Amino acid sequence: MRSLIFEPFSGAAGDMILASLIGLGADREKVRETIESAVDVSVSVGNVNKSGIEAVDVKVHAPRETHHRHYYELVDVIKSAGLPVGVEQSTLGVFAIMAKAESKIHGLPLEELHFHEVGQNDALADVIGSCFAFHEIAADAVLCTAVNVGGGKVKAAHGMMAVPAPATLEILKNSGLYFYGSGKRELLTPTGAALLAYFSKPVENIPQGRVLSIGYGAGDADTEDPNVLRSILLDVQDTLSRDTIEVLETNVDDVTGEVLGNLFERLLSAGARDVTITPTTMKKGRTGHIIKVITKPQDSDHVARVLMKETGTLGVRVIPTKHRYVADRRMEKVAVSLRGEEFTVAVKIAQDRTGEILHMSAEYEDCRKVAEKSRIPLKEVMRRVEEEAWERFA
Numbered sequence: 001m002r003s004l005i006f007e008p009f010s011g012a013a014g015d016m017i018l019a020s021l022i023g024l025g026a027d028r029e030k031v032r033e034t035i036e037s038a039v040d041v042s043v044s045v046g047n048v049n050k051s052g053i054e055a056v057d058v059k060v061h062a063p064r065e066t067h068h069r070h071y072y073e074l075v076d077v078i079k080s081a082g083l084p085v086g087v088e089q090s091t092l093g094v095f096a097i098m099a100k101a102e103s104k105i106h107g108l109p110l111e112e113l114h115f116h117e118v119g120q121n122d123a124l125a126d127v128i129g130s131c132f133a134f135h136e137i138a139a140d141a142v143l144c145t146a147v148n149v150g151g152g153k154v155k156a157a158h159g160m161m162a163v164p165a166p167a168t169l170e171i172l173k174n175s176g177l178y179f180y181g182s183g184k185r186e187l188l189t190p191t192g193a194a195l196l197a198y199f200s201k202p203v204e205n206i207p208q209g210r211v212l213s214i215g216y217g218a219g220d221a222d223t224e225d226p227n228v229l230r231s232i233l234l235d236v237q238d239t240l241s242r243d244t245i246e247v248l249e250t251n252v253d254d255v256t257g258e259v260l261g262n263l264f265e266r267l268l269s270a271g272a273r274d275v276t277i278t279p280t281t282m283k284k285g286r287t288g289h290i291i292k293v294i295t296k297p298q299d300s301d302h303v304a305r306v307l308m309k310e311t312g313t314l315g316v317r318v319i320p321t322k323h324r325y326v327a328d329r330r331m332e333k334v335a336v337s338l339r340g341e342e343f344t345v346a347v348k349i350a351q352d353r354t355g356e357i358l359h360m361s362a363e364y365e366d367c368r369k370v371a372e373k374s375r376i377p378l379k380e381v382m383r384r385v386e387e388e389a390w391e392r393f394a
Helices: 014-024 028-038 071-079 085-106 121-137 166-175 190-199 257-270 297-311 364-374 378-393
Strands: 002-007 042-050 053-061 141-144 153-156 159-162 209-218 228-236 241-243 246-252 272-281 287-295 317-319 324-326 328-338 341-351 357-362
Touching (some): 002 014, 014 053, 014 121, 014 209, 028 042, 028 121, 042 209, 053 121, 071 085, 071 121, 085 121, 085 166, 085 190, 121 190, 166 190, 257 272, 257 287, 328 364, 328 378, 341 364, 341 378, 357 364, 357 378, 364 378
Parallel strands (some): 002 141, 053 209
Antiparallel strands (some): 002 228, 042 053, 153 159, 209 228, 241 324, 246 287, 246 317, 341 357
16 A cells, blocks of 8 residues: 655755655656646746755746635635546635635635735645645555644734744644654644645554655755655555454453453453453253453463462463454544533544544543433434544544
């Protein structure tokens, strides 16, 4: 599986994303022609050295603009630009993310919302060019490690604000991307955040794979560390993680239900990853149970001793297991409004190493408390929470 991975250790802006995609292999002439046919700008693509790293440098030359576009005016400009259908949809999607964030911050409906810097032709060029490059790279998955947003203060619409800028922070909140702050200047712009939010899914680490190509996109600032955005096109061999386990198993025919009920907690406390107890018929027609335990090899001896002491079994089988496939898991929180009151509930998200989400499940204890307080059936609370999670994170 061809996976595109961004490593924004020096943040990200629209021109950096575009430049890194060109460095990765997007055709620079096709990108330039697409931008210039859609927007009243000229584009130059070259190379520059940023603190010892050779990187692609994209410059958008636009006439000075004083007119601030309203959101729907910008939508009309995009729709009339004659872009390929997929590129147009992506461009509209990126600006919709920025519009939603600005609308929330300023408390304005979309029809009254107007853009300042992000509505200018140079920002429009960065987004259109990046969307075209994404579609040309045509990766099966796009992932993003934690983003460095920078530090210090940035000029916002209503004065100086701490980094990240309000719009950037709102986009990060809605996207679920991981981020941290390091440095003394703004490193992640709203345009960069919106592009990453639209196209990529968060990952903590780069998955195992074979490197196909690498791109470095230059930022405008000259910083002590290289002000570049690195992108990697990776052939990911295994989309699911693996870990090593052992399966312990024993049969018992003289253990009471109370002992078996207590056994679950004892085994889990001893290091078992999972426990199943299955009723069965044993020799001479006696009823019994098969106890099966999944555990790490280093915990097997201790778990087997607990199993023997708690049940009286005289032998525990170890079933050979090479490894098991496991989904990567992360915890997120979603807010749901029920009967006029807002609740925050934890959600467990299972995904593969490309970031594709396999399953989402609401945490039982959180949902139980919400159901009790709101007097809504538990199953309905869980359904609403998981629907909200799929809408936000999928």
